[in-house]
Each structure stands twice: as C-alpha cells, then as structure tokens.
Amino acid sequence: MKHALLDNQPILLLPETYNRIPHWRFVARQGKVTCPACASPLTLIAGISFEPYFTHRSGIDCPAEDELTAVEWMPALAETAATLAFDEPAAEAAVPSPSNDSSAGTEQPEDEDTMIGSFRMPKKRAIGGSVTPPLPAPKPAIFRKKLTPKKTIQHIVEERQNTPLHPNQERAVHTTDGPLLILAGAGSGKTRVMTSRTVHLIQQTGVEPRQIMVVTFTTKAAEEIRQRIARELPARQARELVAGTFHSIFYRMLLHHQPERWDQQRLLKKEWHKWRMLRESGVLIGHDELLALKENEMLEALGIISRWKNEYILPQEALYREAANDTERKAQQLYPLYESAKQKLGWFDFDDMLIGCYEMVKENPALLQRYQERITHIMIDEFQDINRIQYEMVKLLATPHNNLCVIGDDDQSIYGFRGSDPHYILGFTKDYPQAKTITLEVNYRSHTSIVSLSYSLIGNNRSRWEKECRSFHHEEGETYLFEADDEEEQASRIVDEIAHRHKQGVSHGDCAILFRTNESARPILERLSEAGIAFHYAQEEDSFYQRQTVRWTIHYLRLAINPDDTDALKEILPTLYLSSELWNVVRSQAILEDVPILHVLPQLPQLKPFQRKHLQLIKEILEACRHSPPAQALELIYEDGKLRDYLKKRAKERENGRERWSDELQQIVSAAKRHATIPDFLRYIDQMSQQEKEWRTQRPLPDEAVHVLSIHRAKGLEYDHVFLPDLVEGALPHEFTLDELRKGGHAALEEERRLLYVAITRARLSLSVGIPRERFGRKTRPSRFIAEMGR
Numbered sequence: 001m002k003h004a005l006l007d008n009q010p011i012l013l014l015p016e017t018y019n020r021i022p023h024w025r026f027v028a029r030q031g032k033v034t035c036p037a038c039a040s041p042l043t044l045i046a047g048i049s050f051e052p053y054f055t056h057r058s059g060i061d062c063p064a065e066d067e068l069t070a071v072e073w074m075p076a077l078a079e080t081a082a083t084l085a086f087d088e089p090a091a092e093a094a095v096p097s098p099s100n101d102s103s104a105g106t107e108q109p110e111d112e113d114t115m116i117g118s119f120r121m122p123k124k125r126a127i128g129g130s131v132t133p134p135l136p137a138p139k140p141a142i143f144r145k146k147l148t149p150k151k152t153i154q155h156i157v158e159e160r161q162n163t164p165l166h167p168n169q170e171r172a173v174h175t176t177d178g179p180l181l182i183l184a185g186a187g188s189g190k191t192r193v194m195t196s197r198t199v200h201l202i203q204q205t206g207v208e209p210r211q212i213m214v215v216t217f218t219t220k221a222a223e224e225i226r227q228r229i230a231r232e233l234p235a236r237q238a239r240e241l242v243a244g245t246f247h248s249i250f251y252r253m254l255l256h257h258q259p260e261r262w263d264q265q266r267l268l269k270k271e272w273h274k275w276r277m278l279r280e281s282g283v284l285i286g287h288d289e290l291l292a293l294k295e296n297e298m299l300e301a302l303g304i305i306s307r308w309k310n311e312y313i314l315p316q317e318a319l320y321r322e323a324a325n326d327t328e329r330k331a332q333q334l335y336p337l338y339e340s341a342k343q344k345l346g347w348f349d350f351d352d353m354l355i356g357c358y359e360m361v362k363e364n365p366a367l368l369q370r371y372q373e374r375i376t377h378i379m380i381d382e383f384q385d386i387n388r389i390q391y392e393m394v395k396l397l398a399t400p401h402n403n404l405c406v407i408g409d410d411d412q413s414i415y416g417f418r419g420s421d422p423h424y425i426l427g428f429t430k431d432y433p434q435a436k437t438i439t440l441e442v443n444y445r446s447h448t449s450i451v452s453l454s455y456s457l458i459g460n461n462r463s464r465w466e467k468e469c470r471s472f473h474h475e476e477g478e479t480y481l482f483e484a485d486d487e488e489e490q491a492s493r494i495v496d497e498i499a500h501r502h503k504q505g506v507s508h509g510d511c512a513i514l515f516r517t518n519e520s521a522r523p524i525l526e527r528l529s530e531a532g533i534a535f536h537y538a539q540e541e542d543s544f545y546q547r548q549t550v551r552w553t554i555h556y557l558r559l560a561i562n563p564d565d566t567d568a569l570k571e572i573l574p575t576l577y578l579s580s581e582l583w584n585v586v587r588s589q590a591i592l593e594d595v596p597i598l599h600v601l602p603q604l605p606q607l608k609p610f611q612r613k614h615l616q617l618i619k620e621i622l623e624a625c626r627h628s629p630p631a632q633a634l635e636l637i638y639e640d641g642k643l644r645d646y647l648k649k650r651a652k653e654r655e656n657g658r659e660r661w662s663d664e665l666q667q668i669v670s671a672a673k674r675h676a677t678i679p680d681f682l683r684y685i686d687q688m689s690q691q692e693k694e695w696r697t698q699r700p701l702p703d704e705a706v707h708v709l710s711i712h713r714a715k716g717l718e719y720d721h722v723f724l725p726d727l728v729e730g731a732l733p734h735e736f737t738l739d740e741l742r743k744g745g746h747a748a749l750e751e752e753r754r755l756l757y758v759a760i761t762r763a764r765l766s767l768s769v770g771i772p773r774e775r776f777g778r779k780t781r782p783s784r785f786i787a788e789m790g791r
C-alpha cells in the first residue's frame, strides 16, 4: 500500500515524497507508522527495482486495506497538508496536490525508467534526495520487466549441465596432449571446460584421477570444481583428484615429506604475528633504523618482502635491487633478518610454503621425478594471477610430458599486490612455443546488458588483450544504478530489494553483495540481521563492534548511562591518558566514598591541574549525554571530550596516515542516528554482535543465505543477483589508487577497473550498483567508472 498514518497524520508514497523515505523508515521502526484501515503498525519497503510500499509488520495483509484506496486518500491528505509537521522544510513541498497528480497511489508508469548507457536508473532514484550523479545524457526510456517466479537452483544446475559445449569449448576439452593456452573472457565457461576436460581425461582417455592436478586460485573455487566434478564422477574418483589452490596442494606435499618442519602450529598467519616474532626474536637489536619503525611502516616493509618472495627474489638478490622508495630500502635491510628470525624460531609464513615446496623438489631430483611420473596432466585456472614461484614450480612438475593446460583472462588479474603478473599468461606461448591457443569469447553467464556494461568498462584499460566478447543469452537482464542518502540507506535498499525478490520466489542464496573494502559490510550485515535474513560472511577481519576504536566509543556511551560501570571505565582509561596502575586507586576510592566510579576521577590526588580539569569536563559531558540521542552524545564525546584528538595522536604513532579510525567514528554515528536513545542503541549493538557471531560461525552454512563477500573473494563465483554498494571515488577506485594516480601511476587504476569488471561479471540476471551521496559523514563523488560503464 502507498498510504499510511504517521502519528495519525496521513502520509503518501509518491515520487515527490520519496525524499521522506529514510525518515519514514526510522519512525516506522518505532511503530509510529500505522495502517489507516486497521491501525496496526506498518513497515516501509523501499528497494531498487520496484516502487516503495508500506506493508503490515505482521506480514498478514489487512482485509480492510483495499477499502481505502490511495485515490480516496488524496482529499484527506490535502485537508491535512497544511498541518503536517515534517522535520525538514523540503517535505512540505513534497505533499502532492490531488488536482494535478492523477497517478497518486497507482503504479509508476513503467516507461519512466531512465537509461544511462546500459544502466537503468529507476525513476525512484530520487529516494532520499534529488541529486543525480554527473552521468552521460539519458537515452530514451524502456519498459521495466516484471519479475517472474524463479526456477529452483537444482533445475537450473541440471539445465546448465545438459547444455552442449560451444565448439571452442569442445576443442579445449579434447585437446589433451601438450601445452594448451585457453584465453577466455568472463563467464565463458573456463571452469566448465576444466571440469569437462577432467572428466574427459578420466572417462575417455583413461588417465587416473590421481594423475591429474587441477589448480584453482581460491579455496572456494576449488570447492566449486570439486562439487561440479562430483556431479559427474563417482565419489571415490572425485576424491583422488589432486585439486586445490597452489597453497593447499604445495602444503600437502610439504606436510607429507617434512611433517615436523611444516607443523601448522608454526605458521605465521597474520601480519602482526610476523611483527611480534621479529620483536621477540632479538634480530633487530643493533639495527636502530629498523627498531624505530612504526607498526604500519614495519607491516608495509613486510608486505614488500612477501611480494619479493612470490616473485622468488631472495634476500641477497633483493639487496642489489635499486630501491624505489624508503620503504623498499627498509625492506631490503629487514628481509635477511626476518628470514633468520623465522629460521631461528622455527616459524614459517604462507610464502615459505611456495618457496619451500619448490626448493624441496628442485633439490631432490628423485622426489621430483616421482612427482613428474605421477602427475601427467596439469590444469591451472585463473592463470592470469599466477606469480613467479608458482609458475616455476608448475614448469618443473609439468616436465617432461608438458601436458599443461592454463586457462585465464587477463582482464581478471586482480592480485598485482601479491606479485601476480598477467604477463605470464601473455608470454606463455613464448615459454612453450609448441602450445596451442584456444579462445573462448561467448559469455554464458550474464544477460546482455550486464555483458555490455562490463566490456564498456574494461575497454578503458590500456594494457590488455582485446577480446571480441558476446553474450550467449538474448535476455536483456536488469542493471540498476541507485542513489541513497548514505551508506545506511543504501544498505536498507539493498536488503529491501532482496526481501522483495525473495517474496517473488528468488532464493536468498542466489543473491550476493560484493564490496571493495570491509567498511562497506557493516551496515549491510546489520540490515540483514534486522530483517532476519541469514547470510554467509567471509570474515576478513574483526567484526566492526570488536574494533578497538569502536569498543572505546561504546564504553563511553555505557559510562554515560551508568556512571558506575567499572568495566567501561577501565576500558577507556588509556583514552583519558591514565595508566592502568591507577585503576586500583580509582576503584578503591569509589568504594570508600561510596560514589559512582566516574565521580571519583577528577578527585584523584595524584592528578596534575590540567588533568583534573579534563576529567571534570569528561564527567560533566557524560552526565549531559545521559538523556541525549546517541548520535548527539557521540559528537560531544568526540569533540568536547577530545576522544577524536586522542585517536588522532594514537594513529600518528601507530598507523599510516590513512584515517581508518576517523571513518570508524563516523560509521558509529551513522549507526547511532537510527536510534532515539543510548540504551536503545546499546541494546541494538549487543543484539547485532550476538547475531552476527552466530551467523558468522554457523556450520554447516545454510543454502538459503545471502552471500556477503569481498570482490577479491568472489572471483570465479556467480550469482543471479549481484549488488555492488559504494561505487564512489575513494572506495572503488580505492583511495590508495587515487594517491598513486596523483603521482602519475596508472597501473593501480587499471587493476581497480579489473576488480570492478570481476564484480560485474559475477551477475547472471541482475546487477544493482549503489551510490551513497554521503559516506562516513562526508559527501561523495560517484566513481569515475560509472561514467565509463555508461558509454
């Protein structure tokens, strides 16, 4: 329904009032928006591809609802228009006049969507405001297609399995002897070819599964291939296949031959593990310049070392390279020390698995020969992302049969920062002059508008292999560009869209939300949790509410509503420049004087006058915050309470210049704005953290769950409906890239473009791209890639 009551005043959903949607969502959550017919509370659903509407919270439609149509509603609205009390003056103008709006309450005419290149910008782009991004001039409108109930996943899988291979795919499957390069566009069936080729090798040419090595780039892709193969081969045969990522296959080999040296317990999994090991090993003693490195500088140097290791540049060789900058120079000094610290303590990192395995077989000819005899056929997916050490190992193993089939798409090379190099794919035929080359240029995955968007975009890259790509499907597909006030509203619209599609028969498991950086995930996970929609979240780092900055902020709020919250005060002591030794003094004084612990702070005897003054101020601020809305309280704590100053100082000492903490503060404010009181907000955080934990740790993963993952992780995967939030400058392309661009480097921007290309080409049927007008409290600019896609 289009109409409702807000505090007993009529409200109506029309394009002119769409800018009220974020506010109406907010009050609807508080139960203030009700059904005019039955007075029960309503929820506002405003997604992307459909007109927004109110619906009964109970999920049961009200029988009387249709009796009062929106058209009848108009006079009532007009009568009360003058007395409507909206928060923002703009809303007054939004009240439509019944005389000149005959479309009130009816479906928006379908021909009013605007086309921008292949993008459809729904007329309701005005939701939450009227600013449109600077995009190319719209083309003539087209009709929006109605969603049709979906077939089951099983049905689709079976249908796809039964479709015949394309002649070029067929040729790739049957070319089993000698080196073979398969150059292919996104969605052109590389994985399908690999699977069919494996099955063909086993069933038609009699190769044993244990003689075939299939390498994928991610564990997820390996799993997908295994599943696809398991559908076509008996389980035992599928199990014997050597399939997995480079790391998993090489690690299994190392564990088999040298189990003690490669015990998992000795793996340096995280960057900070490496840093801690370096400090504790004592190897830095006497190297004052290295000892003086801040955490971020040390991590950057370690990142460079990792890249060198992937390029198989050993410490001595690195030393003779011309350092491009100061960090590289530090990395040169650090590299031999890092290696000797690991050796001394018996640790190893992920890169050592690759080097270790390569050296193990290279230095042991008998062992190498055993592997060469056993593995007669090698297939490598995502070959564009191979690095030198992986390639060297593959070349060794493939000898002498050289039945080496590499498959890749240079446009999907997105791991440059890890030492991957698309030049290996383009130079393969030089290394193997006898190699045959087959190209796959038909995209079987995505509907036409998605394919054409992706090629408009990637065509802007200079260093690439030009492809003639076509879509297999004739259906146009859906491509939406939508704006939202901010990241919160953007998340609400994505989740409403998913919920709406679900009602139409779309499975949650067919929807994926792909993000460039983890910051984009938080509001989305929260909205999914609120909506009760299960999700898979491939966790890349700490949950948002577990991060240090966020935890401090929350503890300030806890202290504001309870000045005797000892845990909260204890947590924030560092932000007040008080040492932990003072904690016992504070606590015993509070007990002795029988006053709330917060009140004791300014009275501590050992304080200097300026400290006393600051702590007195903190006490007053927190008292003033107690009854304020949480977003307002946070501003007071950040500014007057000087939490922002503390975090800035801390960041200068520990982090690089990029202000992640500042974005985190803004994110908390954005989340807080959705709550009227601090206790409400804190309850919400507890609930979200709990729910997120449950869904993150849920095993086995439910099929019926939305996928929330980074674009990097989504490589090789596909979904019917893909949502890409935060297509704004600084997010995609990422701010690091923009820095590099300012210094004149274009390579990083090309990699970002490839990243977006990967994201777009994950979609089968629909793609929705979000542009929040504000992000982390700052105005945004639409990503430069939007205009490129629109061309």
Ligand SMILES: Nc1ncnc2c1ncn2[C@@H]1O[C@H](COP(=O)(O)OP(=O)(O)OP(=O)(O)O)[C@@H](O)[C@H]1O
Pocket (backbone or CB within 6 Å): 160, 161, 163, 164, 165, 166, 169, 184, 185, 186, 187, 188, 189, 190, 191, 192, 193, 409, 412, 443, 444, 445, 715, 716, 717, 718, 761
């Ligand atoms: N000949 C074909 N006929 C119909 N569908 C096909 C055919 N080949 C592949 N497909 C389907 O097209 C989709 C994409 O295939 P696949 O995942 O193998 O592509 P890919 O080249 O590995 O993609 P990407 O590199 O973009 O991850 C899959 O759903 C697959 O089942």
